Amino acid sequence: MKMTRILPALAAAAAALLFVLGITAYLWRSEGPQPFMIATANPYASEAGAQILRAGGSAVDAAIAVQAVLSLVEPESSGLAGGAFMLHFDSASGRLEAYDGRETAPAGATPQLFLDEEGKPLPFLEAMIGGSSVGTPGAVKMLWLAHGEHGVLPWADLFKPAIRLAEEGFAVPPKLAEAIARDPVLMNMPVAQDYFYRLNSDGSRVPAQQGDTLKNPAYAATLKLIASEGPDGFYSGPVAQAIVDAVQNAPARPGTLSLDDLASYEAKKREPVCAPYRAYRVCSMPPPTSGGLTALQILGILQNYDLNGMGPMTLTSVHFIAEAEKLAYADRDKYIGDPDFVDVPVEAMLDPGYLERRASEIDASMSMKKAKAGVLEDKRAMNRGLNHPIDKPSTTHFSILDSDGNAVSMTSSVEGPFGSHLMAAGMMLNNQLTDFSFVPEENGKPVANSVAPGKRPRSSMTPVIVFDAEGNFHAAIGSPGGSRIIGYVTQTLIALIDWDMDMTGAIGLPRFLDRNGPLEIEAGTPLEQMIPDLEALGHEVKAVPLMSGLHGILVTPSGLDGAADPRRDGNVVTGER
Numbered sequence: 001m002k003m004t005r006i007l008p009a010l011a012a013a014a015a016a017l018l019f020v021l022g023i024t025a026y027l028w029r030s031e032g033p034q035p036f037m038i039a040t041a042n043p044y045a046s047e048a049g050a051q052i053l054r055a056g057g058s059a060v061d062a063a064i065a066v067q068a069v070l071s072l073v074e075p076e077s078s079g080l081a082g083g084a085f086m087l088h089f090d091s092a093s094g095r096l097e098a099y100d101g102r103e104t105a106p107a108g109a110t111p112q113l114f115l116d117e118e119g120k121p122l123p124f125l126e127a128m129i130g131g132s133s134v135g136t137p138g139a140v141k142m143l144w145l146a147h148g149e150h151g152v153l154p155w156a157d158l159f160k161p162a163i164r165l166a167e168e169g170f171a172v173p174p175k176l177a178e179a180i181a182r183d184p185v186l187m188n189m190p191v192a193q194d195y196f197y198r199l200n201s202d203g204s205r206v207p208a209q210q211g212d213t214l215k216n217p218a219y220a221a222t223l224k225l226i227a228s229e230g231p232d233g234f235y236s237g238p239v240a241q242a243i244v245d246a247v248q249n250a251p252a253r254p255g256t257l258s259l260d261d262l263a264s265y266e267a268k269k270r271e272p273v274c275a276p277y278r279a280y281r282v283c284s285m286p287p288p289t290s291g292g293l294t295a296l297q298i299l300g301i302l303q304n305y306d307l308n309g310m311g312p313m314t315l316t317s318v319h320f321i322a323e324a325e326k327l328a329y330a331d332r333d334k335y336i337g338d339p340d341f342v343d344v345p346v347e348a349m350l351d352p353g354y355l356e357r358r359a360s361e362i363d364a365s366m367s368m369k370k371a372k373a374g375v376l377e378d379k380r381a382m383n384r385g386l387n388h389p390i391d392k393p394s395t396t397h398f399s400i401l402d403s404d405g406n407a408v409s410m411t412s413s414v415e416g417p418f419g420s421h422l423m424a425a426g427m428m429l430n431n432q433l434t435d436f437s438f439v440p441e442e443n444g445k446p447v448a449n450s451v452a453p454g455k456r457p458r459s460s461m462t463p464v465i466v467f468d469a470e471g472n473f474h475a476a477i478g479s480p481g482g483s484r485i486i487g488y489v490t491q492t493l494i495a496l497i498d499w500d501m502d503m504t505g506a507i508g509l510p511r512f513l514d515r516n517g518p519l520e521i522e523a524g525t526p527l528e529q530m531i532p533d534l535e536a537l538g539h540e541v542k543a544v545p546l547m548s549g550l551h552g553i554l555v556t557p558s559g560l561d562g563a564a565d566p567r568r569d570g571n572v573v574t575g576e577r
Contacts, residue, residue, distance in 0.1 A: 108453070166219045
């Protein structure tokens with residue numbers, strides 16, 4: 001085995017990406033306001049956030065404007081009727097905070113929610129479509145909580161860009177047009193069919209095309225209520241009633257979501273999970289998302305190996321990263337759930353000694369095929385069955401750095417493309433309850449991620465903020481992609497830290513990851529040349545589309561470097577207030 005072979009074509013591809021996309025850099029000044037930067041999945045959203053930043057708004061202010069616009073122009077991915085996780089760094093105090101706006105299961109939910117009459121798991125599409133998959137949305141209350149602590153501009157002002165776009169119309173972006181065209185169900189769903197399709201004279205429906213103008217007056221009305229009344233404009237009154245009616249009267253699998261569920265929802269602040277990696281400190285969201293903990297486990301395992309010496313994207317580095325991912329994903333499926341309902345052994349899972357022992361399971365000459373969950377010193381979680389996850393991801397991520405040095409790394413989602421496919425008050429309703437394990441027990445052992453009333457389903461969202469050795473903000477990154485998010489983000493962090501790449505180059509790399517199954521590599525990239533050698537190491541390799549949506553900001557000696565994933569419609573906006 002050639003331990004340090006670099007694929008020439010891969011290196012050339014990375015160089016080409018750097019040349020084509022370039023580096024956006026603005027010099028830091030020693031005093032006064034600094035340049036701001038924002039990277040999102042859609043130019044409308046990036047510009048809305050930039051407007052807020054130019055007006056003197058904070059990173060949190062901009063995040064609210066961004067999410068309100070994304071709900072309109074990227075409804076297949078995220079929305080105010082979904083959930084989110086936000087990391088916020090306050091530059092003045094040096095404090096990092098984690099905001100949890102994950103959806104919760106309604107009071108009427110049971111562990112058998114996604115089992116058929118014979119006690120077998122439902123097919124995913126059947127479980128996803130309709131009212132029973134809709135969790136109590138958390139995004140609005142989370143944003144309200146963060147704004148109360150870190151907002152600068154008035155709450156109502158933050159919704160003006162989205163209201164204007166909803167009333168005047170926006171041009172359908174490529175990603176939304178593609179999502180509408182390939183969706184097998186949307187055309188037959190009430191409300192959604194009239195919004196996303198036009199009716200021909202012969203009665204046939206034609207999906208909205210790229211560049212078509214869409215207006216959403218119902219969403220504008222919802223935003224005006226939220227702007228004037230705060231969360232009450234969403235969690236009570238006509239908006240709440242519209243959501244409940246859509247869920248309880250759904251044409252497929254009506255749900256139990258009630259006005260009481262909406263009224264009782266609480267966003268939460270949690271302690272971020274952080275761990276050292278090389279000379280940096282990497283921080284992310286804690287459970288109920290599995291993303292941060294699993295990503296830190298992967299990095300903690302790889303801390304024991306010289307990835308820099310292996311070289312970027314070599315056969316050896318791909319093998320070691322994939323094996324570390326197998327180990328961490330195995331722990332993820334056994335131990336992680338909503339910490340308000342189950343004991344999640346965070347400290348034990350990040351213990352350096354434990355991760356060193358896990359690292360010793362990696363064989364340089366052969367893949368372990370299928371990893372088993374590790375044996376922890378913390379015995380609280382040992383008597384658990386394995387989670388049986390099914391996800392059909394559609395999510396978004398954005399990163400923001402304001403002129404005062406405050407940063408937001410936020411990932412939000414409605415779960416599957418177009419969520420439950422139910423539309424109410426101008427919004428797509430989430431299907432986040434399908435992030436629970438469909439099977440509540442395994443071999444008589446309770447599953448950590450089983451359904452329960454008021455419980456938050458396990459997520460894979462992995463917003464990350466990185467600090468340098470002096471504790472200064474270094475980078476913000478995250479991605480959509482369901483359970484693949486963890487691999488996307490981890491690979492990018494390795495590229496930034498171990499391989500000393502800029503943000504553009506790191507995000508542009510061909511993707512690969514191993515979720516403790518086959519090793520997935522991005523189809524149509526130079527990585528396909530590596531398949532015979534990876535198979536010789538015992539990997540089961542599948543070349544598949546890997547549509548990451550990474551959006552990141554990096555501080556460099558020369559200034560700010562931001563990048564938007566070329567696989568999506570996003571962009572980077574910089575400026576000064």
